[in-house]
Amino acid sequence: xxxxxxxxxxxxxxxxxxxxxxxxxxxxxxxxxxxxxxxxxxxxxxxxxxxxxxxxxxxxxxxxxxxxxxxxxxxxxxxxxxxxxxxxxxxxxxxxxxxxxxxxxxxxxxxxxxxxxxxxxxxxxxxxxxxxxxxxxxxxxxxxxxxxxxxxxxxxxxxxxxxxxxxxxxxxxxxxxxxxxxxxxxxxxxxxxxxxxxxxxxxxxxxxxxxxxxxxxxxxxxxxxxxxxxxxxxxxxxxxxxxxxxxxxx
Amino acid sequence: xxxxxxxxxxxxxxxxxxxxxxxxxxxxxxxxxxxxxxxxxxxxxxxxxxxxxxxxxxxxxxxxxxxxxxxxxxxxxxxxxxxxxxxxxxxxxxxxxxxxxxxxxxxxxxxxxxxxxxxxxxxxxxxxxxxxxxxxxxxxxxxxxxxxxxxxxxxxxxxxxxxxxxxxxxxxxxxxxxxxxxxxxxxxxxxxxxxxxxxxxxxxxxxxxxxxxxxxxxxxxxxxxxxxxxxxxxxxxxxxxxxxxxxxxxxxxxxxxxxxxxxxxxxxxxxxxxxxxxxxxxxxxxxxxxxxxxxxxxxxxxxxxxxxxxxxxxxxxxxxxxxxxxxxxxxxxxxxxxxxxxxxxxxxxxxxxxxxxxxxxxxxxxxxxxxxxxxxxxxxxxxxxxxxxxxxxxxxxxxxx
Numbered sequence: 001x002x003x004x005x006x007x008x009x010x011x012x013x014x015x016x017x018x019x020x021x022x023x024x025x026x027x028x029x030x031x032x033x034x035x036x037x038x039x040x041x042x043x044x045x046x047x048x049x050x051x052x053x054x055x056x057x058x059x060x061x062x063x064x065x066x067x068x069x070x071x072x073x074x075x076x077x078x079x080x081x082x083x084x085x086x087x088x089x090x091x092x093x094x095x096x097x098x099x100x101x102x103x104x105x106x107x108x109x110x111x112x113x114x115x116x117x118x119x120x121x122x123x124x125x126x127x128x129x130x131x132x133x134x135x136x137x138x139x140x141x142x143x144x145x146x147x148x149x150x151x152x153x154x155x156x157x158x159x160x161x162x163x164x165x166x167x168x169x170x171x172x173x174x175x176x177x178x179x180x181x182x183x184x185x186x187x188x189x190x191x192x193x194x195x196x197x198x199x200x201x202x203x204x205x206x207x208x209x210x211x212x213x214x215x216x217x218x219x220x221x222x223x224x225x226x227x228x229x230x231x232x233x234x235x236x237x238x239x240x241x242x243x244x245x246x247x248x249x250x
Numbered sequence: 251x252x253x254x255x256x257x258x259x260x261x262x263x264x265x266x267x268x269x270x271x272x273x274x275x276x277x278x279x280x281x282x283x284x285x286x287x288x289x290x291x292x293x294x295x296x297x298x299x300x301x302x303x304x305x306x307x308x309x310x311x312x313x314x315x316x317x318x319x320x321x322x323x324x325x326x327x328x329x330x331x332x333x334x335x336x337x338x339x340x341x342x343x344x345x346x347x348x349x350x351x352x353x354x355x356x357x358x359x360x361x362x363x364x365x366x367x368x369x370x371x372x373x374x375x376x377x378x379x380x381x382x383x384x385x386x387x388x389x390x391x392x393x394x395x396x397x398x399x400x401x402x403x404x405x406x407x408x409x410x411x412x413x414x415x416x417x418x419x420x421x422x423x424x425x426x427x428x429x430x431x432x433x434x435x436x437x438x439x440x441x442x443x444x445x446x447x448x449x450x451x452x453x454x455x456x457x458x459x460x461x462x463x464x465x466x467x468x469x470x471x472x473x474x475x476x477x478x479x480x481x482x483x484x485x486x487x488x489x490x491x492x493x494x495x496x497x498x499x500x501x502x503x504x505x506x507x508x509x510x511x512x513x514x515x516x517x518x519x520x521x522x523x524x525x526x527x528x529x530x531x532x533x534x535x536x537x538x539x540x541x542x543x544x545x546x547x548x549x550x551x552x553x554x555x556x557x558x559x560x561x562x563x564x565x566x567x568x569x570x571x572x573x574x575x576x577x578x579x580x581x582x583x584x585x586x587x588x589x590x591x592x593x594x595x596x597x598x599x600x601x602x603x604x605x606x607x608x609x610x611x612x613x614x615x616x617x618x619x620x621x622x623x624x625x626x627x628x629x630x631x632x633x634x635x636x637x638x639x640x641x642x643x644x645x646x647x648x649x650x651x
Contacts, residue, residue, distance in 0.1 A: 080544070083541055083543040088538075092534060094537075097556060106544075107542035109552075110542060160541070163542060
């Protein structure tokens with residue numbers, strides 16, 4: 001079953017044609033990785049799925065994006081509701097200047113959850129899912145800024161999980177982290193796919209190889225090749241993919 | 251050779267920069283020193299109006315009075331010597347004009363040549379008298395003793411509720427109404443300016459599109475460039491009558507008028523400082539909030555405002571600082587009555603307005619003059635505290651990043 005499906009998506013930043021007719025489908029409870037050199041449009045494409053591009057002036061999107069078979073660019077879709085359904089983890093850890101607890105509870109609170117016990121349960125559950133509970137359970141009231149970079153990023157994952165989205169978008173979630181933290185995040189992604197559809201943008205091809213089920217290679221705003229990760233890395237069909245994964249450019 | 255000149259030039263520039271820094275610092279120190287030297291002089295002076303003498307009968311055990319007691323005596327609020335530590339006897343007041351009740355013009359003399367002697371006789375004759383007359387009529391062999399007035403004490407100066415710096419026989423230098431008036435008007439100003447300024451800066455930082463922002467920001471900053479006397483004039487012509495009509499007051503020159511004018515004057519500072527603070531909120535943090543399904547408004551009040559809280563506090567404190575020191579506009583619209591404020595709809599008098607209004611008529615080196623400098627010291631300390639708290643808040647802000 002497809003969780004996300006796009007049909008001929010074009011995106012323009014003013015006059016710049018950033019995404020050129022991308023059609024692809026991402027399966028439920030799978031990890032899909034987007035790879036490609038900088039500026040190839042993979043992050044832009046990812047940000048279409050929770051309409052983060054709405055924040056940028058002069059962006060125009062054509063084509064159809066379906067998430068769980070709903071057209072997310074439909075006028076009747078409230079963008080806030082969409083984002084509750086499609087969580088996102090950013091490149092750099094970006095906790096709020098609040099306590100650890102409040103960071104995770106934020107999504108629930110802005111969605112109007114008042115029930116204290118429910119919030120506490122959900123915070124604990126999310127922190128456990130993000131493999132952070134054991135490290136922070138005694139200092140939930142402390143500022144999130146006191147955590148290390150890797151812990152902060154797992155906190156941001158917990159924060160995204162707390163509102164129980166069905167899709168989790170990750171925009172280079174480990175690029176600002178050290179190898180040990182990266183390994184932890186990757187392990188986490190592997191565990192999370194049981195319950196979530198995960199789309200991850202990465203610069204790191206080894207990472208894509210380790211965590212993803214399918215991989216899409218983007219180049220200059222085009223989807224060049226999309227296949228099972230193993231297939232893409234061992235026998236790419238396109239010469240550009242071949243060049244990129246063997247390190248000839250990028 | 252070229253190199254030599256190059257080095258020489260460098261050194262000259264360095265020297266000029268060092269000298270400018272030193273001169274500036276010294277000037278500041280000099281001003282502060284001058285202010286305090288003049289201001290603290292007030293505490294070494296007796297509050298008797300200059301060139302005057304206050305005398306009592308030799309039998310009277312009272313040797314010293316405070317300025318306040320003396321004023322109460324001459325206002326006939328204190329009528330018995332018992333109340334000021336003397337014997338149980340009613341106080342008899344004597345001013346120089348009263349001499350005609352005792353002696354004829356001939357006895358005093360055509361050119362008042364016998365006046366000192368006559369005064370001496372009156373005081374000797376009346377055991378319960380207190381006499382107040384110019385020092386020049388104090389005879390050498392005067393029958394009676396002069397009353398010493400206690401020097402003005404710090405607590406009397408700061409805690410006194412009456413500001414009559416030129417009244418006779420004893421000046422009243424209580425600055426409490428002026429301090430409270432200043433704070434009162436500033437408080438009102440900040441209550442008006444902070445919500446308005448905050449709303450405007452949120453609008454500019456988060457909601458307005460670029461074109462509107464580029465148009466509005468310079469206009470708001472233009473407000474800061476309008477001379478304060480123009481604000482005062484505007485207040486006098488527009489706001490004062492408006493308040494008068496709106497609240498049905500006998501006069502519209504009130505603390506409220508001052509607060510409104512000062513609030514408008516503090517707006518540009520508050521808006522630009524807090525808007526800058528809000529714009530430093532990392533985009534990533536706002537995106538994180540939006541990505542969690544928060545609306546724009548939720549993001550503003552749950553993320554942007556808390557993140558820029560110290561910047562907003564700095565803006566508020568700077569705004570208060572602007573309001574406290576402002577002179578001209580306040581002088582023009584607040585009515586300048588030196589009473590302790592208890593409502594926004596009554597006239598008040600602020601420290602800067604007092605200094606500006608009275609310094610011209612205070613003889614240099616006199617008590618009144620020194621009292622005004624002491625007021626300047628108080629104002630200086632107030633603004634110093636404000637500046638220190640700005641430093642404190644912004645240091646905290648840096649530490650939080």
